[in-house]
Amino acid sequence: MHLERIINVRENIKDTVVKTPLLYSNIFSEMCKNNVYMKCENLQLTGAYKLRGALNKIISLNEVEKSRGVICSSAGNHAQGVAYASLLASVNATIVMPETTPYLKVESTKNYGGNVILHGKCYDDAFMKAKSLEEEEKRVFIHPFDDMDVIYGQGTIALEIFEDINDFDYLIAPIGGGGLISGLSLAAKELNPNIKIIGVQAEGAPSMALSIKNNKICTLDSVNTLADGISVKTPGNRTFEIVKDYVDEIITVSESEIVEAFLLLAEKHKLLAEASGVVTLAALNKLNVQDKKVCCIISGGNIDMLTISSLINNGLVSKGRLLCFSVELKNVPGELLKISEILAKENANVVKLEHNQFKAINRIHNVLLEVTVETNGHEHIQNILSAFKQNDYQINVMY
Structure with a gap:
């Protein structure tokens, strides 16, 4: 049932969304003694996979809803996806982002036509502000992860992966609120019930891992990670249920492991990704398997020059x-x-x-x-x- 919906979504968004490359990595394969491929969503339009779900959601709105305009909260990548999708559909968009959002993501969102409001220290603060504005301005809220239209949009990545290679043993994806891994797992488990789905969170923001461990949605008191794209205090209700049923394991990675993965990707593959985009690579040494075919989602590449400089220096020191x-x-x-x-x-x-x-x-x-x-x-x-x-x-x- 889910797979059919995701296939239909792919048809709806294929003229806009780029089919991103699936690249084999000798470096990461040798490092973890598996055959590692990278699905490079850092090369997607707007620089991240988030465009897929945002575009599908906005396409699904009726004319009355479109006329009201949309609003969303985002740590950056969903913001750009909503702004760009709204621009294509001629829909007015207001985007609430945390005050800590990197400059590049804020400016890119503005350049796509989004009306940006900076509020709070993390995604959850921005979410509360956006929900209040939703009521005041009667806009349509576009949730970054806890919405089935958004989830199905993210699931189109799995269709592209299986078109290229259909016998992966492991599929590894970052988890913030859970929208990406939910869409991927819904599609991948129907295409191959034997595939293992692995989620990755930063040690400083393990909200989904904690929720799964306690078998109930948990809210973190605070989050502290350089992986701002997955810095979420509370996972979604829908995504929690999907992750609980479809995801086989959640791994957490340290800040130093993230930095080293970033440096290795940049130095050896000449690819730039944001910190949240490389957590899947950082998790490879924690799989405890060998000679398996593994696909890592490189979820985004929206990173500014100051952050690149800082990560490179930290990575060089660490190594x-x-x-x-x-x-x-x-x-x-x-x-x-x-x-x-x-x-x-x-x-x-x-x-x-x-x-x-x-x-x-x-x-x-x-x-x-x-x-x-x-x-x-x-x-x-x-x-x-x-x-x-x-x-x-x-x-x-x-x-």
């Missing part, structure tokens, strides 16, 4: 590719040369250097040197630190 340290030196000629000689001998390339007398504890006789160097892993870092210790330098590792 032992950057070392920043400080050391107090005697304020006499030749001391900086000694430091340079040690670094050169250990094959550490200097990225940044600050020589500042005023930061030293003993400002009269000493100077503080802060150095950032490129390194080749954690073992290389230990070799560098050991070399300084052997030369009687007291090193303070900053990161």
